[in-house]
Amino acid sequence: MFDKKEIEILQKSLSRLQEGFSLPKWNPNEKWGDVEKILLEVARKMQNNYPYFHPQYAGQMLKPPHAVARMAYALAMYINPNNHALDGSKASSPMEKEAVSQMAEMFGWKNYLGHLTGGGTIANMEALWVAGKVHPEKKIVASELSHYTHERISGVLGLPFEKVACDTLGRMHLKALEDLLLKGDVGTVVVTLGTTGTGSVDPLTDILELQKVYGFRIHIDAAYGGYFTLSTALDNQVKEHFNNISYANSIVVDPHKHGLQPYGCGCILFKDPEVGRFYKHDSPYTYFTSAELHLGEISLECSRAGASAVALWATLQLFPLTADGPMGQGMNNCHKAAMDLYSKITDNNNFVPLHMPETDIVIWAPKDESLSQISKRSKALFQKCAAQNIHLALFNYPTRLLPDHWGSIKKDREQVTCLRSSLMKWEHVDWVDRIWEIVEKEAS
Structure with a gap:
């Protein structure tokens, strides 16, 4: 997941960068032992994160920067x-x-x-x-x-x-x-x-x-x-x-x-x-x-x-900004992933979607007789999926804006808590089946 090839390319790029400056040698005399100790501690602390970079993270709008962006930023x-x-x-x-x-x-x-x-x-x-x-x-x-x-x-x-x-x-x-x-x-x-x-x-x-x-x-x-x-x-x-x-x-x-x-x-x-x-x-x-x-x-x-x-x-x-290039195809992938997830939700009688996704965000919830019960089940499923490394998000939606197909559900709250997925990684299109398999299993 964290490819060491990036470090090799960055090292070559740093050498090229240094060639552009004809300056006397200067060594800031860093205490590298202290630096290494601190960085290892940073790495340990950073383990306390959800895997935002992985396609199994399908919750908030968090997308890892591409390797070329990471390396160019570091070089600069x-x-x-x-x-x-x-x-x-x-x-x-x-x-x-x-x-x-x-x-x-x-x-x-x-x-x-x-x-x-x-x-x-x-x-x-x-x-x-x-x-x-x-x-x-x-x-x-x-x-x-x-x-x-x-x-x-x-x-x-x-x-x-x-x-x-x-x-x-x-x-x-x-x-x-x-x-x-x-x-x-x-x-x-x-x-x-x-x-x-x-x-x-x-x-x-x-x-x-x-x-x-x-x-x-x-x-x-x-x-x-x-x-x-x-x-x-x-x-x-x-x-x-x-x-x-x-x-x-x-x-x-x-x-x-x-x-x-x-x-x-x-x-x-x-x-x-x-x-x-x-x-x-x-x-x-x-x-x-x-x-x-x-x-x-x-x-x-x-x-x-x-x-x-x-x-x-x-x-x-x-990645030029063209519809017929990788960026355009990547955006198509995001929308397709959302539509694939939406289809799985609508095909399953145990869930109720909000509305068809227009971009790559999908809102849905476990079906129940009242908004209170739906909200409770949404929160429980959110936790169960997270325990299986499938990370979703929660979203409170105004009751008065619910579409007609929510009509038979008892409106006992002004807002309903739903599940929400931002399928904004290009790779999500290949991971919807796995995500849904675990969601469906944990909801049963």
Whole structure:
């Protein structure tokens, strides 16, 4: 599972890196005995983890970075560049610009403003910050199943925020949205393409039609689902929403989710490069070294890990962002794994699914007569499966959003606890049978 070949390649790469510096020999005189002792203790402590890296882990949204990303990140850390200003990131800033251009092109943008961030939260904060500058004092709205970060960030920015009700498929309800738009105080609609809870895709195509009438900004939160733009396996209607991403005003996507990157690596993109005027500032000691754009001039963050840019750039050399390449096939695998698991659930009368997966997240529960009993059995099955090294997750879903096929179940709670699987590893498509075999056995 932890291939020593990586260490061999990294050692060769370090030798190549050292050849580029003609400097006097310098030895920091490390006490390697102490270092080894500490690292062995770190390894022991790190054993206290679920096997997030293994396909039998099918719970939370945890995906191991690809070996090329791990090695490139480690290699860059010997330099430890800071992608704030060019004099601290002569190599890694150009690599970031190149990588971000490929991210933008994945969504059909050639003219844009964007950069990497420390994660999706900061990326979304920049999007809403700009939204507040374009439409000051106007409201931010997002679906009730959108990521909680939008409400929290709106509070931090001092912007009014309101949740939009969802339908029984976990998507933003169009009628509920239009009711809010009629009030005339909505500046930005956050459209989630792949919610982190259920994987649901908001109806972007229809929301774009509403935009023509009400003139609001559209921010796409594709932190989780963005890479599904490359998938050819999605339902036609869902695929249409992804195909229309290019009409949005801003997009957030996290390479540290489906993009095979270490945490934290987010990306914010703006369709109109002119929003860069909101970032305008000066620095007395970092921006004088070059007339070229310093990434810190278009970022709310100051110091940022250049190693993240190096790792993403290296990964994109191996896995270009094309539908007909390994990345596109990998996203197809994720969706197929989810559909395979969904089929097994629907074929078994002892379980009840929530709804057909639109991306790669599946929600289901052991069937029983009441929501209280279902919640109790879900928690018990979660524990039993974990004891067999099959790791799922738990998810609380609002009772009022349950689909019709849950109609005969007694609604004695406002929320029901279900089982949840994020099948986001490309290899999951080959492991669904084994996962289900143990789930089925432990549920009997």
